[in-house]
Amino acid sequence: xATLILLGMAAFAVWALxxxxxxxxxxxxxxxxxxxxxxxxxxxxxxxxxxxxxxxxRVGSRTAHRTVLSVRSEMAKERQRKRDRKATDRATHPRxxxxx
Numbered sequence: 001x002a003t004l005i006l007l008g009m010a011a012f013a014v015w016a017l018x019x020x021x022x023x024x025x026x027x028x029x030x031x032x033x034x035x036x037x038x039x040x041x042x043x044x045x046x047x048x049x050x051x052x053x054x055x056x057x058r059v060g061s062r063t064a065h066r067t068v069l070s071v072r073s074e075m076a077k078e079r080q081r082k083r084d085r086k087a088t089d090r091a092t093h094p095r096x097x098x099x100x
Contacts, residue, residue: 016064023061027054 026032030047034054039045046052 016060019058019060020064020068023058023065024055025058027056030054 027034027047027050029049030037032054034047034050034052036045036047047054050056
């Protein structure tokens, strides 16, 4: 049972990483061409789903990127708090120089 849970967690981690690295997939409606299905040379129109890019966002990619962004910003805030604490400590407790 534990092995099955670990395999599931590993599969989820691989999927989350792939969604983060490759957030887009070919559009299903136009098959990645960016044109409406049935378009000809004379009658060209961009695909309504992908707006002519040929790509759509994968499920979960927005959530994965927002999660990474929030973790990074929290880490940056913590680093800034540490720097501020050090600066405050230095200002309130300067090094004492001993006169001989």
